[in-house]
Amino acid sequence: MHPLKAIIFDLDGTLVDSARDLQDAVNVLLAEEELRQVDLDEVKSMIGDGVAKLVERAVSATGGDLSRLPALVVRFLQIYEANASRHTEAYPGVEETLAGLRSLGLPLAVVTNKPYAATIGILEALGLRAYFEAVVGGDTLPERKPHPAPILAALKHLGAAPEAALMVGDNYHDVQAARAAGVRAFAVTYGYSHKPHAELGADRLIDSMSELLPIAADAAAA
Structure with a gap:
């Protein structure tokens, strides 16, 4: 690994x-x-x-x-x-986890099928924009998840190889895109999955974002 x-x-x-x-x-x-x-x-x-x-x-x-x-x-x-951020909130543990990951020296990106402008607006409104070195929206490229191109574009910006990267999502297209890009995939068990989480094919399921930090710390030190 x-x-x-x-x-x-x-x-x-x-x-x-x-x-x-x-x-x-x-x-x-x-x-x-x-x-x-x-x-x-x-x-x-x-x-x-x-x-x-x-x-x-x-x-x-x-x-x-x-x-x-x-x-x-x-x-x-x-x-x-x-009004994209009127009621939208970060899930529990998200900001603390992002801060912890950055303190480990890990570059972070967002790859979403939401339009870029709305994505940036939400990240800025929630005080999360500064944690991410790259943001790829659903209209940034001709392709969207589950196509691997958005993930590969983010990795190019981050300067990381697919085999050294992790995708964290909540839905089948996140896992499919990661697999197609050669990236390992985690799935959260909250969110908006259209399938049972056990059927997503993720390498690991996490019940809260806070669980990611110790896992990432171990993986970064491997």
Whole structure:
């Protein structure tokens, strides 16, 4: 096992709980379309594959017109990015863990399918931006997770080889992207997974972000 030299994090469902703000934006959009509102659990089941897929799932679930999806995605982004961090919070232990990882000398990155502008806005609002040397959003490259390209782009920026890196996420596309990039993968057991956590194929499951620090310290010293 190669010593750990860098860690990449997913955002939604891993570092931050953004479901309430996403629900609010979805419901504003649905109200404009005269469609029914969706509850928090419904929205959580729709999160994870980027904004377009979230809007598609919400519109489909409420009987809307999917032929207008591109315009609805644009409108959703207008609504969401205006209030992307109103209710969004970092999960317990996240900031302390990030600070600890940086104190170990580990460079960190965020690779998310959320648009870059909204990602930066949330990280800045929560005081987390300074911990990350690289941020790759869902619109940064032509490809998104589960494609390995975003992870490989982050690693290039961090100056770390795939075999010396770790991806931490909450969903199947995080693990798939890590596998495709040759990176080891951990999954958190909270968040917005669309599958049972045991079926994600991760190298390890962690129940809280605080569990990561001692594991990373041992791996970095290996």
